[in-house]
Amino acid sequence: MKRCLLFVVGLIAFIVLLAMIGPMILLGVGVLLLYVIFKQFMKSESTAGKIGWVxxxxxxxxxxxxxNIYAVIGLVAAYALYVVISKWRNNDHVLEGKIGEDDDPFTNFERQWAELNK
Incomplete structure (x- = not known):
């Protein structure tokens, strides 16, 4: 049940992320342009130039x-997808760890063989 819920949440987050990829790209371009403007502001020596850059x-x-508030929704969806994937992988490790307490493959084989013969 938990894996099914993780799958559904991950699928919804993935669809939202795909729908918001355009605004996220525009947000990235806007932030990059703001960085360039900041660099030009720091290079400018005159007060009029600094006021112009501001x-x-x-x-x-x-x-x-x-x-681009939709880009923020896309970022939240990307984070949700990251959390779902990390929990999914964590569940895989927990299931693998329950095979046997001992890492010796022969002990696990003997135990499983005994369970099959019951």
Missing amino acids: ITALLLLSTVVAS
Whole structure:
């Protein structure tokens, strides 16, 4: 039951992530442009140049980055998918660990053979 629920949550997160890949790319481009503007702001020596770069950054922030709230939903879906995959892998290790207390393959074989003969 737990694996089925993990699968359903993972599938939903994957579909949401695929649907939000466009806004996530635009958010990444906007953040990259903000970084370039910040670098130009630091290079600028005049006050008018710095004011110009701040105005440009605010315009970019208000149009590209702040309007892409769907990208945040995509990031949450990506995190949810990461958590589901890590829990899925953790369950696989737990199931493998329950085969036998001893790692000796002959002991496990003898025990399993005895269970089959019952």
